[in-house]
Amino acid sequence: MATTITNAEAMAVDLRGESDWTAFDAPALVGSSLRFVSGDPQGDRFRVRYYRDAAQQLKARVWFGPETEGPPGHAHGGSIAAVLDEVLGLSGWAAGHAVVVANLNVSFRNLLPLQTVVTVESEVVSINGRKVLVKGRVCSGSAIYAEAECLCIAIGQPKTSVAG
Numbered sequence: 001m002a003t004t005i006t007n008a009e010a011m012a013v014d015l016r017g018e019s020d021w022t023a024f025d026a027p028a029l030v031g032s033s034l035r036f037v038s039g040d041p042q043g044d045r046f047r048v049r050y051y052r053d054a055a056q057q058l059k060a061r062v063w064f065g066p067e068t069e070g071p072p073g074h075a076h077g078g079s080i081a082a083v084l085d086e087v088l089g090l091s092g093w094a095a096g097h098a099v100v101v102a103n104l105n106v107s108f109r110n111l112l113p114l115q116t117v118v119t120v121e122s123e124v125v126s127i128n129g130r131k132v133l134v135k136g137r138v139c140s141g142s143a144i145y146a147e148a149e150c151l152c153i154a155i156g157q158p159k160t161s162v163a164g
C-alpha cells in the first residue's frame with residue numbers, strides 16, 4: 001500500500017549548491033510563468049533552486065517529492081522530462097537566447113527514488129542561427145538518472161543574461 005507523505009514530513013530539503021556556484025534568479029530573466037516545475041518551492045511535487053556554476057552554465061538542485069511518483073517509490077518519467085525541459089530551455093535563456101523548446105530527447109538511465117535531491121546539469125553545446133543546442137543530465141554523485149539533448153529555437157531578440 002502506498003504511504004502518504006505529508007508536506008510537513010517532507011520539509012527538510014537541502015537544495016544548497018556547491019561553494020563555487022552562484023544563485024540564479026530565473027523569474028528575473030524570463031518572468032514568473034514557469035510555475036509547472038519550479039513554481040511551488042514548498043510543495044510536494046518539485047522543489048527547485050537555480051545556480052550558475054563557475055563556467056556560468058546553468059545548474060539546478062531539484063527535489064523530486066512524493067507527488068512525482070510513477071513507478072512505485074520512484075519518479076514518473078514525465079516528471080523527469082518536465083524538469084529537463086525547463087532547465088535546458090532556461091539554460092538557453094541564461095546564455096542570452098530568447099528560446100522555446102522544439103525537441104527534447106531524454107534517455108532514462110536509472111530509476112530515481114522519490115524524495116531524492118538531484119543535480120540537473122546543463123551545457124549549451126552549439127548555436128547555429130536560431131538553433132541553440134543544449135545538453136544536460138540528471139545526476140547525484142556518480143548516479144546518472146537521465147540524460148537529454150534539447151533543441152531550442154530562438155523566437156525573439158537575444159536577452160541580456162542575468163547573474164542571478
Ligand SMILES: CC(C)(COP(=O)(O)OP(=O)(O)OC[C@H]1O[C@@H](n2cnc3c(N)ncnc32)[C@H](O)[C@@H]1OP(=O)(O)O)[C@@H](O)C(=O)NCCC(=O)NCCS
Nearest residue numbers: 085089099100101102103104129130131151152153154155
Ligand atoms: C519551435 C517553433 C518556434 C519553430 O517554429 P518556427 O519559428 O516557425 O521555426 P521553423 O519551423 O522555421 O524552424 C526553424 C529551424 O528549426 C528547425 N526545427 C524546428 N523545430 C524542430 C524540431 N522539432 N526538430 C528539429 N528541428 C526543428 C527547423 O527545421 C528550422 O531549421 P532550418 O533553419 O535549418 O531550416 C515552433 O514550432 C513552436 O512554437 N513550437 C512549440 C514550442 C513549445 O511549445 N515548446 C514547449 C514550451 S517552451
Ligand SMILES: CCCCCCCCCC(=O)O
Nearest residue numbers: 030085086089090099100101
Ligand atoms: C517566456 C519564457 C519562456 C521560458 C522558457 C524556458 C523553458 C521552458 C520549457 C517549456 O515550457 O517547455
